[in-house]
Amino acid sequence: xxxxxxxxxxxxxxxxxxxxxxxITEMPKDLYIPPVALQVFLDTFExxxxxxxxxxxxxxxxxxxxxxxxxxxxxxxxxxxxxxxxLELAGEYLLMAAMLAEIKSRLLLxxxxxxxxxxxxxxxxxxxxxxxxxxxxxxxxxxQLDRVDRDIFLSTVDTDQFxxxxxxxxxxxxxxxxxxxxxxxxxxxxxxxxxxKEPLSVKERMTMILETIQDKDFxxxxxxxxxxxxxxxxxxxxxxxxxxxKELLIEIVQAKEFGIIHVKTLVEK
Amino acid sequence: MINFNLxxxxxxxxxxxxxxxxxxxxxxxxxxxxxxxxxxxxDAIKALENxxxxxEIEVSKVASGYRIQAKKSINDYLNIIFAERTPKYxxxxxxxxxxxxxxxxxxxxxxxxxxxxxxxxxxMRTLTDRNWIKIIGYRDVPGKPAxxxxxxxFLSYFGLEKLEQLPELPDIKEPKxxxxxxxxxxxxxxxxxxxxxxxxx
Amino acid sequence: MINFNLxxxxxxxxxxxxxxxxxxxxxxxxxxxxxxxxxxxxDAIKALENxxxxxEIEVSKVASGYRIQAKKSINDYLNIIFAERTPKYxxxxxxxxxxxxxxxxxxxxxxxxxxxxxxxxxxMRTLTDRNWIKIIGYRDVPGKPAxxxxxxxFLSYFGLEKLEQLPELPDIKEPKxxxxxxxxxxxxxxxxxxxxxxxxx
Numbered sequence: 001x002x003x004x005x006x007x008x009x010x011x012x013x014x015x016x017x018x019x020x021x022x023x024i025t026e027m028p029k030d031l032y033i034p035p036v037a038l039q040v041f042l043d044t045f046e047x048x049x050x051x052x053x054x055x056x057x058x059x060x061x062x063x064x065x066x067x068x069x070x071x072x073x074x075x076x077x078x079x080x081x082x083x084x085x086x087l088e089l090a091g092e093y094l095l096m097a098a099m100l101a102e103i104k105s106r107l108l109l110x111x112x113x114x115x116x117x118x119x120x121x122x123x124x125x126x127x128x129x130x131x132x133x134x135x136x137x138x139x140x141x142x143x144q145l146d147r148v149d150r151d152i153f154l155s156t157v158d159t160d161q162f163x164x165x166x167x168x169x170x171x172x173x174x175x176x177x178x179x180x181x182x183x184x185x186x187x188x189x190x191x192x193x194x195x196x197k198e199p200l201s202v203k204e205r206m207t208m209i210l211e212t213i214q215d216k217d218f219x220x221x222x223x224x225x226x227x228x229x230x231x232x233x234x235x236x237x238x239x240x241x242x243x244x245x246k247e248l249l250i251e252i253v254q255a256k257e258f259g260i261i262h263v264k265t266l267v268e269k
Numbered sequence: 270m271i272n273f274n275l276x277x278x279x280x281x282x283x284x285x286x287x288x289x290x291x292x293x294x295x296x297x298x299x300x301x302x303x304x305x306x307x308x309x310x311x312d313a314i315k316a317l318e319n320x321x322x323x324x325e326i327e328v329s330k331v332a333s334g335y336r337i338q339a340k341k342s343i344n345d346y347l348n349i350i351f352a353e354r355t356p357k358y359x360x361x362x363x364x365x366x367x368x369x370x371x372x373x374x375x376x377x378x379x380x381x382x383x384x385x386x387x388x389x390x391x392x393m394r395t396l397t398d399r400n401w402i403k404i405i406g407y408r409d410v411p412g413k414p415a416x417x418x419x420x421x422x423f424l425s426y427f428g429l430e431k432l433e434q435l436p437e438l439p440d441i442k443e444p445k446x447x448x449x450x451x452x453x454x455x456x457x458x459x460x461x462x463x464x465x466x467x468x469x470x
Numbered sequence: 471m472i473n474f475n476l477x478x479x480x481x482x483x484x485x486x487x488x489x490x491x492x493x494x495x496x497x498x499x500x501x502x503x504x505x506x507x508x509x510x511x512x513d514a515i516k517a518l519e520n521x522x523x524x525x526e527i528e529v530s531k532v533a534s535g536y537r538i539q540a541k542k543s544i545n546d547y548l549n550i551i552f553a554e555r556t557p558k559y560x561x562x563x564x565x566x567x568x569x570x571x572x573x574x575x576x577x578x579x580x581x582x583x584x585x586x587x588x589x590x591x592x593x594m595r596t597l598t599d600r601n602w603i604k605i606i607g608y609r610d611v612p613g614k615p616a617x618x619x620x621x622x623x624f625l626s627y628f629g630l631e632k633l634e635q636l637p638e639l640p641d642i643k644e645p646k647x648x649x650x651x652x653x654x655x656x657x658x659x660x661x662x663x664x665x666x667x668x669x670x671x
């Protein structure tokens with residue numbers, strides 16, 4: 001296999017992205033990075049799996065030993081910073097945050113004999129990380145393959161002295177119809193997209209939750225979720241609840257094990 | 270370098286470059302690595318010309334330098350190669366054309382609003398060159414954008430007489446906003462307010 | 471024709487065509503005018519390869535046929551001529567392309583499942599416009615999502631003949647029994663997490 005020399009100056013894409021490489025040392029050590037640097041930093045990630053892999057590799061951890069609590073905390077810190085800068089990706093990153101939180105909570109649950117058979121809650125995440133890492137690695141290799149116009153230069157002669165008959169593309173009237181249908185289909189997708197973008201703000205959801213709880217002393221945890229919503233919407237609600245807890249604006253109360261969970265306001269009326 | 274052969278290097282450079290290379294340029298590029306003179310370059314090109322006498326390619330000197338081209342003798346084959354390649358229009362072009370056909374008169378902005386991506390100038394040029402679309406007026410809004418409609422040639426191409434003969438769109442539910450958006454803008458039309466069906470005969 | 475020389479004709483055709491030519495295609499084009507066999511075509515290509523041994527160009531066989539390209543030995547010069555023309559592709563594009571190459575046929579959903587982010591339409595468009603991927607069918611599930619695979623042009627771009635020549639996909643290091651493995655490591659987990667010991671058996 002023809003592999004490309006790393007020292008080629010042209011090959012300067014994504015310096016931070018080679019997570020296993022030494023380049024990482026140039027990365028900020030803690031989370032408190034100036035926003036501009038953070039933007040650059042985040043731009044180098046290809047999504048939540050990529051970011052998680054980075055966090056794991058940064059600590060020289062084996063994927064199989066992920067300390068879920070630590071990683072979750074770091075991850076959530078990152079996405080909190082991210083929310084202000086990288087709104088476009090927030091949905092997917094938020095989903096991962098919720099998944100991590102869920103895994104963490106399941107690990108904390110007392111284990112009973114009869115669910116002993118159940119899979120470790122981290123297994124699915126680990127599988128996805130391993131699978132993604134395979135393709136990420138191989139895509140770096142493909143990127144180093146010889147390619148036309150970078151490492152392979154094609155030999156051609158000029159043929160413009162040759163009177164090439166100009167053949168214009170031919171179209172049928174039905175091609176027009178089909179194309180216009182495509183346009184309409186796409187336009188439709190557009191309108192739904194616009195509609196989707198709005199509601200995904202955690203801050204906004206926090207306010208809504210506070211308003212809901214304000215009048216009553218407490219509400220049931222489930223009541224805060226609108227099941228009509230898409231999965232992402234539920235995740236936003238969940239994150240909003242976590243955020244409110246962190247800011248000591250609400251409290252979660254569970255009278256007995258596996259009993260009803262209540263959410264109580266801590267804001268003075 | 271032991272195996273350096275100026276003639277072969279120049280040949281490969283001329284074949285790889287997309288534009289003719291002058292003696293000066295060849296000299297500059299190669300003398301970076303090898304001790305050569307401009308005369309060496311010229312001699313090598315001469316030798317190349319000589320080698321090609323029996324071949325089906327030739328060195329040709331044009332204003333900006335030397336290039337290698339196919340000899341006329343293989344034109345018959347080239348005809349076949351180039352004719353086999355049936356050109357096709359891109360999806361972007363077809364979509365743009367269909368929007369102009371079904372929604373005319375439209376501005377570039379209208380097309381962009383519907384497709385969600387900007388309209389490339391080369392597409393508009395291709396369509397204009399083919400005389401399938403034309404400017405029929407300017408919308409009376411800031412910037413006075415040109416409004417495009419299809420032409421009589423466009424209809425003739427499909428053997429149609431009137432725009433109404435374009436196939437109806439089979440039961441597609443147009444998103445509300447598409448019509449609305451275009452309707453809102455239609456009040457601002459200066460003239461040519463009616464669809465140009467009648468104007469195209 | 472008296473002076474017909476198959477080797478020189480093939481050389482000129484390969485150099486004139488914008489895309490690689492297969493033996494079949496060369497045979498078809500030339501046999502219109504001259505009595506030749508496919509073996510003659512192959513022999514001529516062999517002879518050409520031999521002629522080029524001392525030259526700075528070479529015949530290369532890629533997925534879509536034969537083409538002539540510069541030898542790597544002159545890349546230093548060519549990099550000067552083509553400075554800054556090198557196309558660069560984003561990591562997102564390369565990852566998407568890799569998943570399509572190794573897992574084909576795949577739907578957008580498959581790609582999203584692996585990468586954990588949605589596939590941008592502009593990446594799919596770039597890949598399609600470059601003719602590196604194509605739709606080869608629709609999966610028979612609700613929504614009938616399109617299935618993508620890579621093309622011969624994709625392989626040719628990387629100078630390859632077959633998919634098998636791509637770098638090997640690293641093995642997944644997943645142990646047979648992930649749960650067991652996790653159990654063994656539960657000690658580390660507890661230390662790092664300060665989790666109660668009961669949380670894992």
